[in-house]
Amino acid sequence: INQEHGTIEIGHVNFSSQLLQTRSATEANYLLLQYAFDILGYRRVEWKCTALNAKSRRAALRLGFQYEGTWIKSEVCKGRSRDNSYFSIVDDEWVQLKQEFQRWLNPMNFDSNGQQLTKLNAAQINPRSNQGCQIV
Template sequence: MTEDVTPTPVATTSIDQPIGEIVENWTPRLHPLANPQYHTLQETHFTYLPYGPFKTIDEFKELINLKELSSSNTILYSIQVNDIAVGFNALACINQEHGTIEIGHENFSAQLLRTRSATEANYLLLHYAFDILGYRRVQWRCNALNVKSWRAALRLGFQYEGTWIKAEVCNGRSRDNAWFSIIDDEWVQLKQEFQRWLNSENFDSNGQQLTKLNAAQINPRSNEKMDKTSRI
């Protein structure tokens, strides 16, 4: 015999439809996303970017809509792991005539930072720019005070080229831009190193790397700089 689990109605409508009881003095509760750490997390992610933090999702959507305009010369990419968006980056400053392009707008969540997927996200953009689109130069530009971005560029094999002093005014503050690049002549060796490091055999069962990425040391330009320094 099947148990009857139908709730007993406490009232009915004017057309005899069963309804629940009235909840006196009820006001909707806060959405779980409205947590006290929200603004702190926002600020840490947008300190060195020319936009944000955002008060609402709609504000963030407005930025995406602006960046999707052809006049912005930017192509944004959502980085997804297990079908969950955990960050974004972009190809920007696209110069088809001279074959130069920039990886920028990097914004990785805590779930993505220092993971295999984070490195792979940048490798895929490099591969796309050099191997598919045929660009000659991929550059990386960051606020010279952004130490994390500086270190990330060097780890990926980008070579430091110099700093432009007072290059911009962002959010009312003076900004110096540090410039880095990888060129097509260097990509063949760097690509092999990325593929070696990204191979599943280079990671244990917990996803931890067994060997480090040596792109910075493998880049021929880096070795050339060392040779020049030793001759001084």
């Protein structure tokens, strides 16, 4: 958290396998973003993960975060060198992303079994490019 510069990072996220890729998981992330931008007034929300964590990288992109790059040997974790990938959403992008989250979270977007009828298109809404972010 850097209040002076208006930036905040989503910290360690650990969902159980039952929560992964569910409406609840997406809504939890939406509520975090809404709180950061609309309540606390931050200008930037960051997502950082080890470059080897493809699931986290995919999640960041799906939620509308934009890939900014990978810092090589940026940390030492458990005695091993770690490369970190960085993603962000900035306040200018939040207005459109917020509308997309609200559209997707609308109960009318889910069938009687709770399955989505249309996909979350947050990755396509964000005006910055995600070029250079290849996830294996």
